[in-house]
Amino acid sequence: MKLIKLKTNEQSNQLKYGKNLLQPQLDLEIGASKDQGSGSYNRSQTNNFANITMSIPLQFSEARGKINSAESKLNSIKYQTALLEDQIKVEIDQLIIKILTINEAFYLIEEEVKLAQKLQESELEKFKQGASNFFLVNLREQENANSQATLIEVYKELQNSLVDYKLAIFDNKEIN
Numbered sequence: 001m002k003l004i005k006l007k008t009n010e011q012s013n014q015l016k017y018g019k020n021l022l023q024p025q026l027d028l029e030i031g032a033s034k035d036q037g038s039g040s041y042n043r044s045q046t047n048n049f050a051n052i053t054m055s056i057p058l059q060f061s062e063a064r065g066k067i068n069s070a071e072s073k074l075n076s077i078k079y080q081t082a083l084l085e086d087q088i089k090v091e092i093d094q095l096i097i098k099i100l101t102i103n104e105a106f107y108l109i110e111e112e113v114k115l116a117q118k119l120q121e122s123e124l125e126k127f128k129q130g131a132s133n134f135f136l137v138n139l140r141e142q143e144n145a146n147s148q149a150t151l152i153e154v155y156k157e158l159q160n161s162l163v164d165y166k167l168a169i170f171d172n173k174e175i176n
Contacts, residue, residue: 018066
């Protein structure tokens with residue numbers, strides 16, 4: 001977006017330059033001079049002068065070409081800007097959807113972790129009372145560890161998505 005703004009400024013200046021070429025040029029020159037030293041009397045006085053020069057461009061093709069070129073490039077930049085803004089909006093919307101989806105998955109996996117912990121505790125209690133075996137206790141511990149590892153991965157993905165979203169929003173605010 002910053003590059004597009006620079007291109008827009010450059011083409012705006014080219015457009016102004018082209019329009020300036022169509023305008024008549026009026027130059028005003030004012031000056032004064034005085035000779036120093038010995039010499040004739042008429043040279044020892046101050047000599048003041050003023051010149052006005054006006055030039056009117058007769059060939060407009062170069063100026064019209066610069067104006068048309070700058071206007072078409074400005075239009076192109078305007079469409080590029082609109083396309084880029086739409087792409088940014090779509091990416092931000094996709095990030096929001098991704099965050100919402102991951103957040104929902106996070107809460108579901110969090111419930112899964114709670115249930116896995118309860119199952120592990122229940123299986124351990126059954127083992128202490130002799131109604132279960134070591135294999136089932138070990139299986140419940142593995143399920144609990146796996147669900148906790150999944151929770152950590154989903155949490156990491158959620159945090160990364162939040163960072164991406166905040167960066168996208170920050171970059172977008174900086175542009176405007």
